[in-house]
Amino acid sequence: MSQIANAFVLTPPQLDQLSDLVSGRRWDDAWELLTDEARPVKPGFDYAGDMLSILLPFLHEAHGLTLPSHDDVPAIRAIFESELGMVGCLTAEDAQALATGLSKVHPSEDELARYFESFEEETPEQPGPAMHAALEFLRRCTQQPIAPGERLLLFVA
Numbered sequence: 001m002s003q004i005a006n007a008f009v010l011t012p013p014q015l016d017q018l019s020d021l022v023s024g025r026r027w028d029d030a031w032e033l034l035t036d037e038a039r040p041v042k043p044g045f046d047y048a049g050d051m052l053s054i055l056l057p058f059l060h061e062a063h064g065l066t067l068p069s070h071d072d073v074p075a076i077r078a079i080f081e082s083e084l085g086m087v088g089c090l091t092a093e094d095a096q097a098l099a100t101g102l103s104k105v106h107p108s109e110d111e112l113a114r115y116f117e118s119f120e121e122e123t124p125e126q127p128g129p130a131m132h133a134a135l136e137f138l139r140r141c142t143q144q145p146i147a148p149g150e151r152l153l154l155f156v157a
Contacts, residue, residue: 054115092148113131
């Protein structure tokens with residue numbers, strides 16, 4: 001498990017610039033834009049990004065929650081389809097709706113660990129706490145200020 005999970009809020013010009021960078025396959029410049037100019041969700045996620053990758057289908061299957069992609073917007077579709085590993089794109093309204101849905105989600109660490117183990121043959125020593133941390137990271141994402149036109153992008157890369 002070497003992937004990381006992170007999230008950033010981007011302005012419309014930053015979204016367009018990121019789209020141009022990924023369309024030109026300028027990955028280092030794209031990550032530099034994200035880490036130097038976009039607003040990161042803090043605190044970040046301290047566990048392997050796989051935890052978030054596995055939490056997302058759990059939320060869908062057990063609770064009917066999914067992250068929107070907004071891939072109908074060309075700039076966002078280019079980012080989503082790139083090698084950056086975008087797993088979701090939220091507007092302020094999306095974040096509020098997801099926060100409402102997540103407020104009803106209270107799985108035990110054992111339940112999360114069992115779900116993780118159903119996905120992965122190699123299981124870390126304590127997947128339950130790490131999966132719970134992924135859920136809390138997602139909750140922090142929904143609490144970020146997102147102005148009109150801005151988007152919160154979540155990545156596992």
